[in-house]
Amino acid sequence: APPSVAMAKVAVTGGFSYSGRYLSKLLLDAGHSVVNLSSRAAPLVSSPLTAADTARIQTHPLNFADEKKLGSSLEGCEVLWCTYWIRFAREGDTHQAAAKRCAKLFETARQAGVRRIVFTSHTHATEDSPYEYIAGKAAAAAALRSCGVESYAIARPCGIFGDTAQESILMNNAAWVLRRTPLFLLAGDGQHRFQPIHVRDMAQLLFDLGAVGDSSAAKSQEVDACGPDAPTSVELFSHLARSVGSRAAIVAPGFLPTHLVTKLTKPIDWLTGDVLLDTDDLDLLCSGLTVAERPDDPLISKRRSLLAWLEEQGPQLGEEYVSSVGRYYYSRRDE
Numbered sequence: 001a002p003p004s005v006a007m008a009k010v011a012v013t014g015g016f017s018y019s020g021r022y023l024s025k026l027l028l029d030a031g032h033s034v035v036n037l038s039s040r041a042a043p044l045v046s047s048p049l050t051a052a053d054t055a056r057i058q059t060h061p062l063n064f065a066d067e068k069k070l071g072s073s074l075e076g077c078e079v080l081w082c083t084y085w086i087r088f089a090r091e092g093d094t095h096q097a098a099a100k101r102c103a104k105l106f107e108t109a110r111q112a113g114v115r116r117i118v119f120t121s122h123t124h125a126t127e128d129s130p131y132e133y134i135a136g137k138a139a140a141a142a143a144l145r146s147c148g149v150e151s152y153a154i155a156r157p158c159g160i161f162g163d164t165a166q167e168s169i170l171m172n173n174a175a176w177v178l179r180r181t182p183l184f185l186l187a188g189d190g191q192h193r194f195q196p197i198h199v200r201d202m203a204q205l206l207f208d209l210g211a212v213g214d215s216s217a218a219k220s221q222e223v224d225a226c227g228p229d230a231p232t233s234v235e236l237f238s239h240l241a242r243s244v245g246s247r248a249a250i251v252a253p254g255f256l257p258t259h260l261v262t263k264l265t266k267p268i269d270w271l272t273g274d275v276l277l278d279t280d281d282l283d284l285l286c287s288g289l290t291v292a293e294r295p296d297d298p299l300i301s302k303r304r305s306l307l308a309w310l311e312e313q314g315p316q317l318g319e320e321y322v323s324s325v326g327r328y329y330y331s332r333r334d335e
Contacts (some may be wrong), residue, residue: 008212011035011077011114013062013084013105016043016054018167019120019160020083022203028053032212035077037062037070044327045167064101067108074112079210081118082106085137087324088275095136103143115150116218118209123158123195123224124289131284141222151218153209157225158290159196161306165316167199169327173276174237175318177268178246187261188286190234190252195226195291198304205299223299226292229306233285239307243314258282274323 010027014020015036025048027034036059043049049057060073062084074080082105086098106117125138144152161168165175178184197205205225211218231239238250262279269276284290292300310317 009033016040026207099139102140106147154222155225162198186252195230201303224292243310
């Protein structure tokens with residue numbers, strides 16, 4: 001589509017990563033100049049970016065320790081999208097430390113003249129949450145609200161799926177297990193719901209929230225980033241099993257605690273050298289917090305269906321295992 005506003009210079013953290021790649025593509029197609037703040041020197045996978053797209057993106061290291069260079073990278077940018085977060089609290093790092101890094105980024109961006117900041121938080125995130133992952137997200141969101149930038153927007157996903165099987169680590173690796181086991185055990189009663197959003201819908205929402213070219217008039221806002229399907233875990237994994245042709249029994253006996261289910265996956269971790277699922281992940285998925293805060297949001301019903309996507313991707317899902325640690329804790333280039 002032709003640009004509806006004058007070309008602007010904008011910045012995206014992780015512009016070569018997951019949702020950031022799809023957002024960068026939308027921004028480039030709209031005629032904007034994109035600065036990628038990332039330690040990735042090349043896209044995670046090429047699609048949807050072409051070689052010509054990648055060449056148009058200016059990449060600077062996302063180095064929180066060097067505020068001067070970070071500020072210089074942001075000079076002239078009208079909008080900043082922050083998709084930065086840490087997957088696991090490991091090797092001494094914490095989600096609260098990640099929140100502090102985000103706060104530093106927001107302040108640096110404001111000082112550099114950025115007029116609007118868009119951040120990806122999480123559904124039902126509160127600073128006093130017992131779940132460290134989303135308590136950290138809430139702390140970062142609080143820092144954004146108070147940083148003094150002209151306006152901000154906060155998107156609240158609880159999970160992202162698509163576009164391909166290998167990009168969707170949770171769904172792909174669950175399918176990998178379903179293809180190889182006769183029994184798939186769930187924690188609790190299996191009735192907790194999960195309402196993720198397709199990555200292309202996530203990118204479109206982030207793009208729209210940026211209000212590029214109109215940021216001076218844009219109001220601050222906070223919205224859910226959820227898709228139309230919110231299956232229970234029994235429904236979700238039963239549908240996934242059917243989609244990949246697995247005959248595994250999906251069982252939620254009602255008395256299995258999350259830490260025990262996590263322990264049962266440890267042999268897979270030893271086999272793959274990865275972390276299939278940690279207890280924090282599972283606790284959050286069983287918390288009742290992985291659904292929209294405002295289910296009446298009219299945009300939700302217009303988005304791509306998780307269950308339909310599982311059926312479309314069934315032949316590819318779980319063919320190969322995808323490492324979370326390899327995906328998120330790759331070797332960084334020198335910063």
